[in-house]
Amino acid sequence: xxxxxxxxxxxxxxxxxxxxxxxxxxxxxxxxxxxxxxxxxxxxxxxxxxxxxxxxxxxxxxxxxxxxxxxxxxxxxxxxxxxxxxxxxxxxxxxxxxxxxxxxxxxxxxxxxxxxxxxxxxxxxxxxxxxxxxxxxxxxxxxxxxxxxxxxxxxxxxxxxxxxxxxxxxxxxxxxxxxxxxxxxxxxxxxxxxxxxxxxxxxxxxxxxxxxxxxxxxxxxxxxxxxxxxxxxxxxxxxxxxxxxxxxxxxxxxxxx
Amino acid sequence: xxxxxxxxxxxxxxxxxxxxxxxxxxxxxxxxxxxxxxxxxxxxxxxxxxxxxxxxxxxxxxxxxxxxxxxxxxxxxxxxxxxxxxxxxxxxxxxxxxxxxxxxxxxxxxxxxxxxxxxxxxxxxxxxxxxxxxxxxxxxxxxxxxxxxxxxxxxxxxxxxxxxxxxxxxxxxxxxxxxxxxxxxxxxxxxxxxxxxxxxxxxxx
Numbered sequence: 001x002x003x004x005x006x007x008x009x010x011x012x013x014x015x016x017x018x019x020x021x022x023x024x025x026x027x028x029x030x031x032x033x034x035x036x037x038x039x040x041x042x043x044x045x046x047x048x049x050x051x052x053x054x055x056x057x058x059x060x061x062x063x064x065x066x067x068x069x070x071x072x073x074x075x076x077x078x079x080x081x082x083x084x085x086x087x088x089x090x091x092x093x094x095x096x097x098x099x100x101x102x103x104x105x106x107x108x109x110x111x112x113x114x115x116x117x118x119x120x121x122x123x124x125x126x127x128x129x130x131x132x133x134x135x136x137x138x139x140x141x142x143x144x145x146x147x148x149x150x151x152x153x154x155x156x157x158x159x160x161x162x163x164x165x166x167x168x169x170x171x172x173x174x175x176x177x178x179x180x181x182x183x184x185x186x187x188x189x190x191x192x193x194x195x196x197x198x199x200x201x202x203x204x205x206x207x208x209x210x211x212x213x214x215x216x217x218x219x220x221x222x223x224x225x226x227x228x229x230x231x232x233x234x235x236x237x238x239x240x241x242x243x244x245x246x247x248x249x250x251x252x253x254x255x256x257x
Numbered sequence: 258x259x260x261x262x263x264x265x266x267x268x269x270x271x272x273x274x275x276x277x278x279x280x281x282x283x284x285x286x287x288x289x290x291x292x293x294x295x296x297x298x299x300x301x302x303x304x305x306x307x308x309x310x311x312x313x314x315x316x317x318x319x320x321x322x323x324x325x326x327x328x329x330x331x332x333x334x335x336x337x338x339x340x341x342x343x344x345x346x347x348x349x350x351x352x353x354x355x356x357x358x359x360x361x362x363x364x365x366x367x368x369x370x371x372x373x374x375x376x377x378x379x380x381x382x383x384x385x386x387x388x389x390x391x392x393x394x395x396x397x398x399x400x401x402x403x404x405x406x407x408x409x410x411x412x413x414x415x416x417x418x419x420x421x422x423x424x425x426x427x428x429x430x431x432x433x434x435x436x437x438x439x440x441x442x443x444x445x446x447x448x449x450x451x452x453x454x455x456x457x458x459x460x461x462x
Binding site: 001002003004005045050051072075076079080081098099100101103104123124125126127128129172173201202203204226227256 | 268269270271274275278303304305308337368372373374375376377378379380381400402403404405406422423442444445446447450451
């Protein structure tokens with residue numbers, strides 16, 4: 001049986017893993033340095049992480065060069081799936097990251113600006129390499145809007161519609177990040193996660209809001225997510241990946257132990 | 258020495274590092290001449306069937322792989338490198354012909370309510386036979402990493418080495434004589450994957 005995945009996310013800023021409390025905090029100097037990406041990757045590798053996401057939050061030319069090095073070093077030591085996001089704007093950028101050792105590339109603002117990039121990437125590397133990451137914010141009791149540029153720019157797009165469109169263009173996976181829940185540790189946004197998971201035929205990774213073991217189980221069961229992604233609770237040592245998986249297993253959720 | 262075929266596949270580096278970790282000496286081959294006296298060959302792959310087969314043909318590696326297989330030395334195909342061993346694929350109205358080492362075609366998972374395609378993540382392998390040398394010291398039911406929408410349907414069920422369930426039961430790896438191939442990614446399957454590669458490297462001697 002296919003296991004539900006537990007995925008630590010590493011936000012990398014100039015070669016270091018950092019963690020802001022909420023969207024947009026990076027600019028205000030609100031980042032906390034939590035360590036070396038490769039060291040953290042090795043730690044999570046040992047804890048039994050199913051996959052790792054490296055997210056380049058600098059995404060400048062210099063930052064991207066650093067990121068290639070980070071991915072190469074991580075891929076050389078962790079024989080597990082790696083996804084890279086942040087600053088990927090072209091098929092060439094995708095190729096650079098895949099050749100560095102990434103298995104999947106994740107695009108967000110660049111897919112919104114140029115949806116054809118999804119199709120081009122999928123045709124070149126296969127859908128399974130193209131993850132579309134969506135930052136969604138609840139703007140009305142029953143409406144979630146897509147935001148771009150790290151949650152700063154409203155796009156006017158409905159989150160469910162955009163997810164479906166991205167999949168129709170060839171996205172092989174959707175990462176759904178709730179802007180409202182991100183960094184709050186108050187739990188995932190179960191409603192929009194479930195809605196998107198039921199609307200698309202590709203796996204959905206829930207992100208934003210993990211604060212407890214119960215939250216993880218909830219979003220997999222009620223939210224119908226295929227995987228959970230979290231950063232703070234792992235970086236700050238609240239739980240290990242192993243803790244999460246043991247808990248999920250007790251709830252009869254299939255995990256790889 | 259193991260020849261690792263480089264036709265631009267995304268997972269080359271990972272496959273390379275994992276083989277080295279498994280104890281292999283690796284030579285990356287972009288042309289047939291570079292295969293030389295290799296004792297084993299690995300065809301990695303990720304992405305689209307046609308891209309893989311066309312790139313291999315362009316670099317004259319398709320014929321080289323076929324010739325190598327005829328020598329009886331161990332050959333390992335991974336993911337699209339597994340699919341390429343079959344006759345054809347249904348992907349994107351594919352028109353490229355595969356190596357045809359095995360009979361059968363590459364098909365997509367059948368759509369089912371609630372079944373997510375691609376299959377992405379860790380799934381279990383059921384050993385269909387207990388004598389396949391690359392599964393030495395690997396337990397029945399082990400988890401390995403998959404990321405794919407397509408898989409080959411061998412016409413000869415006798416070559417199936419492992420089976421996996423995802424909406425339906427499919428051949429997650431095959432073996433006949435010196436040819437081994439996996440739909441999953443051993444280079445991404447942590448200790449289980451490294452053990453498989455170690456077993457393969459040992460066969461190549």
